[in-house]
Amino acid sequence: MDNQFPLPGPVPSVPEPSTFPPLVPKASPLPSPEEAAPPPPGYQPPASVNPPSVSSSPFKMITPIIIGLAVIGLITFILFRVLGKSTSSKTQSISPSKLVTLTYFGLWEPSSVMKPVIDAFEKQYPNIKVNYQLQSPQDYQDRVKTAMESQPSPDIIRLHTTWLPLFAADLLPAPPNTLSTTELTTNFYPIVGKLLISGNRVYGAPMAAETLGLFVNTAILQQKQLQPPKTWEDLLTIAKAVREIEPITGKIRRAGVALGNTINVEYWPDIVSMMLLQAGVSLTNIKGTEASITLRYYTDFVTKHQVWDDTLPPSTIAFANEKVAMILAPSWVARDIKAINPSLSWQVVPVPQLPDIDPVNWTSIWFEGVSKNSLHPQEAWKFVSFLASANAQQILFDAATQDRGFPQPPANKAMAEIASKNPILAPFVESLNTAKTFYTASKTQDSKTALNSRLIKYLEDAVNSIATNQDDKKTVDTLNSGFTQILSQYGLVAAPTTSPTP
Numbered sequence: 001m002d003n004q005f006p007l008p009g010p011v012p013s014v015p016e017p018s019t020f021p022p023l024v025p026k027a028s029p030l031p032s033p034e035e036a037a038p039p040p041p042g043y044q045p046p047a048s049v050n051p052p053s054v055s056s057s058p059f060k061m062i063t064p065i066i067i068g069l070a071v072i073g074l075i076t077f078i079l080f081r082v083l084g085k086s087t088s089s090k091t092q093s094i095s096p097s098k099l100v101t102l103t104y105f106g107l108w109e110p111s112s113v114m115k116p117v118i119d120a121f122e123k124q125y126p127n128i129k130v131n132y133q134l135q136s137p138q139d140y141q142d143r144v145k146t147a148m149e150s151q152p153s154p155d156i157i158r159l160h161t162t163w164l165p166l167f168a169a170d171l172l173p174a175p176p177n178t179l180s181t182t183e184l185t186t187n188f189y190p191i192v193g194k195l196l197i198s199g200n201r202v203y204g205a206p207m208a209a210e211t212l213g214l215f216v217n218t219a220i221l222q223q224k225q226l227q228p229p230k231t232w233e234d235l236l237t238i239a240k241a242v243r244e245i246e247p248i249t250g251k252i253r254r255a256g257v258a259l260g261n262t263i264n265v266e267y268w269p270d271i272v273s274m275m276l277l278q279a280g281v282s283l284t285n286i287k288g289t290e291a292s293i294t295l296r297y298y299t300d301f302v303t304k305h306q307v308w309d310d311t312l313p314p315s316t317i318a319f320a321n322e323k324v325a326m327i328l329a330p331s332w333v334a335r336d337i338k339a340i341n342p343s344l345s346w347q348v349v350p351v352p353q354l355p356d357i358d359p360v361n362w363t364s365i366w367f368e369g370v371s372k373n374s375l376h377p378q379e380a381w382k383f384v385s386f387l388a389s390a391n392a393q394q395i396l397f398d399a400a401t402q403d404r405g406f407p408q409p410p411a412n413k414a415m416a417e418i419a420s421k422n423p424i425l426a427p428f429v430e431s432l433n434t435a436k437t438f439y440t441a442s443k444t445q446d447s448k449t450a451l452n453s454r455l456i457k458y459l460e461d462a463v464n465s466i467a468t469n470q471d472d473k474k475t476v477d478t479l480n481s482g483f484t485q486i487l488s489q490y491g492l493v494a495a496p497t498t499s500p501t502p
Contacts, residue, residue: 173201204369205388208408258315260302292472363435390414458482
């Protein structure tokens, strides 16, 4: 059908950002523990006493000598008892492990959510304290890069997985007896190991793994006696059925679904990238008709089917105010929707898929890593390893639930059953087993000249070119050339032989 982007034959394996350039120097050996301070010196008695006079009778000196020795002995005994007790007390005060304070640069989660999990860690390791510092998202990538290259740097840092080509050389891989590759691949969803293991070394661990879900206005669909869509064809059919047009102006009064442009569809880079991956397009080598047909399928929601347009509010606000029946968005949008319109009737279902092929979903993952310039790398990795545990992730999940009602999907698979009991969160958790990603994840707070931002700009130009009926082949060729040029600068693909058209 002309309104369904193509069902390919056997879907080729889709390269993911599973490795980053082999630019990471071998980690410096961990510093040896500080030596314990020596105990204070004991009391030293006088080296000698004055000898008796030669002319004195030895018998006359016996009694004074005996008395003197007794006095000296008594004084020595008392002094040893007093100083010995003081020395023992002082030794006890310094014998435990030295107190270590870790600096943790966090993002997004408030201190109130992080405090319970930090308290649990500090209870288990009383000689380690964690100083959580919530950072502003503004210019975060640049600021944290500068901080990690400084000495001393923060010990633990929250980073996005798509930043690894930029930050890998600043990170300390997990040392022995902390978080192993086996633990990461066994306890986490498949995409996590692909993203955070390189050269058999673990570069961090996530506490949550965000995906996309389809938010549906339940009341609108029930009015039309419609069920939530499962395929893209279903989605388009429903979007057309629920759309309402102003009879006089012809403008959209209520849109069907927020798709089709780059102006007011939030998370459009994630959505378009996911659609390309579902169609079997390799984002490291974009070619073939699947790419152009998928891009056109996306833009047709505006240009051909007119179930969304540029005049509507941003998609999340439009959905909360019942200006659109469906949107694709990550789980944390639920909090915004609830805040804008507490009485709205809505639900979340899995994102649409192509029929008769294995599902492909999208993920965007933040993780905690350890700076190679950390003054306390062993202790920092103890904390990251603790955060990776199911126990810690349940503490965080419970704290986030209490704080805002809508926690993010936990990254540890052991939490899947618990998280799935939340009906809003269940579709997001379900999609993690089939999630893929790329360096086009949106809202990662990249600088304008960084990897994600530059790739997204090329993708934006391609979507807009297709929307204005520019030549499909030329558009895809330019997109591929731009991606290749940028990815090659980070060692992710081979360098191009020619430069793309500016």
